[in-house]
Amino acid sequence: MELNERADVDTSQIEDRRGGGGGGGGMGIPLPTSGGGIVGLIVTLLAVLVGGGFGVNAMTGGDEPADNGAIEQSCDAADKLKQLDCRNALYVNSIQSWWEKRLPQSFGEQYSEAPTVFFDQAVQTGCGAADSGVGPFYCPADHKVYIDLTFYQVLADQLGASGEFAQPYVLAHEYGHHVQSLIGTEATMRRQQERDPGDANALSVKLELQADCYAGAWAKNATQTADADGDPIFTSITDQDIKEGLDTAAAIGDDTLQKKSGQDVNPDGFTHGTSAQRQQWFRTGYDSGDPKSCDTFGTS
Ligand SMILES: [Zn+2]
DSSP: OEEOTTOOOOGGGEEEEOOSSOOOSOOOOOOOHHHHOSOSBOOSSSOOBOOSSOOOOOOOSOOOOOOOHHHHHHTTSTTGGGOHHHHHHHHHHHHHHHHHHHHHHHHSOOOOOOOEEEESSEEEETTEEEEGGGOSEEETTTTEEEEOTTHHHHHHHTTOOOOTTHHHHHHHHHHHHHHHHHTTHHHHHHHHHHHOGGGHHHHHHHHHHHHHHHHHHHHHHGGGOBOTTSOBSEEEOOHHHHHHHHHHHHHTOHHHHHHHTTOOOOGGGOSSOOHHHHHHHHHHHHHHOOGGGOOGGGOO
């Protein structure tokens, strides 16, 4: 994968809430499993396993307001592509510019942009307080993606997914949840969960696999995406990148994570799908390049 040095980074799609010292106030860990996190269970120091949807934590304390001054400056510099945050901002730009065109074509709905919030350690969100330990997630209540960029180090060191393409895959998965929120898939699925609590996890798996499939569909089209001036964002995406995407999907499958945390594999506890399923649906999206192929709810 190569990013284009001439592409401008649109940092207005990022809310930089890192640093600042204030931190989040709350230390709650309401793991937004079915609410849009990339991992159902993450192997951190705590190896927390949390089920269900968003925990509702009281919003304690004020969060640091976004301050994009530093990121604007560094993403304007000549060495911007060496910066993790600028590369991630470009991934966000590419994913959103693709959906901007694709959502109306495929689903007849207008796309509306969602910012990605970069945070350190803990953050207050429209879905409650969250801690980095939960991994990246999408909050449907405020329509924002949240990520502590140190997650990629966890992914590499603890989960064995060290390829660079893990990063756009993770972000494209979260934006898949944004699309599910925009077109009503997520709300429909929540109503089904309420009607059929016994199927709640199985429904969550379908939602998650669809987000993986959307990530694959974006990956197929990513080299066609461009910045505001029309400069392509990517100059290449190779088979190796797709392999890294598939490796990441495998690394964060529910069965693999359960084994890694020393648990027995328990299919009833799956919320995101097995490694094989996650790979399969990323591949389905990639092979077709068409989000309409991502009908995980229509298949058993
Ligand atoms: Zn997810």
